[in-house]
Amino acid sequence: MHWYSRFSRKLVQQHRHPALTVLRQKCAVSYLSTVATLPSAGKVECYISKETDPWINLAFEEWLFRKSNSARYILYLWRNQTCVVIGRNQNPWKECHLKLMQDDGVPLVRRRSGGGAVYHDIGNSNYTIFMPRDEFDRRTNAQLVCRGLHQLDIPASVNERHDLVIGDKKVSGSAYKLVNARAYHHGTMLIDADLTALGRYLRPPPKNLVGKGVESVRSNVTRLREHSFTVDHLSFCEAVAGEFYRTHGVPWREPVELTVDHMKANPKVRDYYDEIRTWEWIYGQTPDxxxxxxxxxxxxxxxxxxxxxxxxxxxxxxxxxxxxxxxxxxxxxxxxxxxxxxxxxxxxxxxxxxxxxxxxxxxxxxxxxxxxxxxxxx
Amino acid sequence: MFRQTLSSTRVLARSFRPQLIQRTAFLSLRGYATRKYTPEHEWVSVDANGVGTVGITEYAAKALGDVVFVEIPEVGTPVLQKEQLSAVESVKAASDVYAPLSGEVIEVNQELESEPSLINSSPFEKGWIAKIKLTKKEELDGLLDEAAYAEHIKE
The missing domain is CATH 3.30.390.50 (CO dehydrogenase flavoprotein, C-terminal domain)
Known part of the structure; x- marks a missing residue:
């Protein structure tokens, strides 16, 4: 089934979980006040990647980030093949089990945003929300995604680290990037990812390794699958996109699909891709x-x-x-x-x-x- | 000489004002005299030898939250105005720092390596990032002064 045919179906709100009502109130926004200061519809865009190569997807993200220096709000949805993604200022030898990854053919990827190491596979979906830097705040967009999950009847909430949790278990990690007048907030969403693999790759053998840089914060995790039999990549994307449009007061529009053809047509995307695939970026950017x-x-x-x-x-x-x-x-x-x-x-x-x-x-x-x-x- | 001006201002201020106001007045006085800003929240203070000390502003540091890592540039690196000079990370947010002026990095603040939080506790003093020997002093005219920057962050 083509993914956007599912997007057009109207979301049916169900209130099976009594806890959801409380959680909904916590994440609620006053749409009236939002509408008053709304950017025009032309300033809101939504993209979805059809590719699953982590470097291509990060290159799309960088391209969307750099291409417009205006007051645009952009939502970008994507997912990757199995890989481990570390934060901008992390030490991969300290954060992940590189030997095991090498044996299993799992690539290591360094992203441009801050934060800790995360595991990705096809059962994990990612979102990025681009905004003007002045509008950046860690909670607003986490709440937006949280409301998306409520649409799917999943009782999620935002914790003090601005991650999404169900109960006390994390389902989504977030990180941010600020450059000049632009900012983005991106995050993972464990839908039905392989949590055994996650634990295996993110638990490195002990080493006497001393250095600066950013260490990952370990958290107990769970998956959306444990709370919904039907949720998948497409329904997640649909719910987040729906909530994104609703928050910005614009009517539903089909997200723009990004494919490898976009990369071929945009030399910049190719440049961003090439840069993050180098040894100098992946390993060479490790703090001393x-x-x-x-x-x-x-x-x-x-x-x-x-x-x-x-x-x-x-x-x-x-x-x-x-x-x-x-x-x-x-x-x-x-x-x-x-x-x-x-x-x-x-x-x-x-x-x-x-x-x-x-x-x-x-x-x-x-x-x-x-x-x-x-x-x-x- | 700069130091002397500072301390005489401080002594003056101390004699006339209560503690809290005195400190604010002292800081802004000095700011007017020396510091220039970019709209992207970097500051630069240029001395008589054409060396600019660069850091990020208190406003930016507050917005970022607790800084946990600073990518310190290397001495000898040539930089162009608006090119990346350094980067800081705070509670999962990576933020690039741009060179407010062109020149060559001649000194860096190694203290930030072990104590990145100096950016938060002392953004205009101990939290400086690099000193740049300027090659295009005329670029200084294009930067914001204290009043213009204050107006910029109010928007």
Whole structure:
């Protein structure tokens, strides 16, 4: 079924949950007062992406954000294939289980807004509301989406972190971006996402990793599916769009569909896409951190400290606490410097080391062991 | 010299006014003398050597809420007016900071790395972000003065 044929159907309000009445009152807006200061209908737009590539969808978002510098209100609805999305100033090595993600082929994505790490899959829907910066406030749009959920008979409310919860469990995380005179508020919505996968990827193994940057706030989560048998991506989009139009006092209009053709036709979208797919953006934008690794091998005790700036090892201090390994340790420290903090970087450094020093079979075996441990410890 | 002017203002003010009013009067006096603003809520204060100290305004800091991270620019970076200089994050909101004037970053406030909340507690003083050696001083004329900025945020 084509999605917008469902949009045209009129939403039937049902009041099965008594709790909903109270929640509705909490999120209610006075439509009369809103209407008085309403932007004209021309200033309200709605888009929906038909793509599920996370980078394409974020590129559309950036394009919608940058393209108009006016007083427009825009709603953008989208969903992604399985991926983990971290906040603008987060450390992926600290926030998610990169090894597991790599094994499962789950990509890591860095978004431009603040906040913590979130899990996406096709059972999770996302909304973005663009507005003039002066109108930005964290609660207003959370309440708008909340009213959308009430339309679907889901007893959601907005918590003190401006996330949407059902009871005390989170169903939607939000984040914001402010640039010049524009702002956006975006958020996830767990409809029937795989919560086991969510827990797996967002629970990283413990590491001795110290750095600045923004840490995720862990929350118990639930899904809309637990509260509604029928809710899906389309009915969610329909409810939020309906509420968006209603809040801005404009009649229903079909949202504009965004497809990969839009990207082909707009070189800017392509630029935004290319930029966020680079290693320099995804990993290189990590705030400075230090990683200390210790392990006892049969042949020596290893103690390694690496300082990382923009994803590159800027300083490494390798100590192997054994006379026989002094040369190896000091040369390895030098080789690690200036390489990427990644498996490839480590491999490169060990490659250099092996070329530089004349090593016996025993040394090589030990180095092999050290390299393997370092690679899996990042 | 600047410091001296400051302290003499403060002494004067202290002798005439009760504590609270004195502080406000002192701040705005100094603002009139040195600080310029962008409509996007950055401030710059230019010294006699053509070095502009840049930060974000109290109004912006309040609107953002508790700042938890500041992306500090690198010394030696050339910047153009209205180009991104830095970025701050506060309670899930990422906000770009633009260079109010063109020049080269010659000093950065490393304190913000360990204490980003200085942006909230002292936006015009300890919360400065970078010092820029200006290359186009004429750009200064295009910025807002205290009164114009106050008018701008009232809108």
């Amino acid at each position: 951190f230090a990683h200390r690794l210790e392990r006892s091998f049969r042949w020596a005790d290893a103690d390694i400290l690496m300082n990382v700036h923009r994803g590159m090892i800027t300083e490494a201090n390798v100590s192997l606490k054994s006379e026989r390994h002094i040369a190896v340790a000091s040369r390895l420290s030098e080789c690690l410097q200036g390489t990427r903090y990644s498996e490839d970087g480590i491999r490169e450094a060990f490659g250099m080391l092996k070329e530089d020093l004349i090593l016996g079979t025993r040394d090589l075996e030990e180095l092999e062991e050290l390299q393997e441990w370092l690679e899996i410890s990042l």
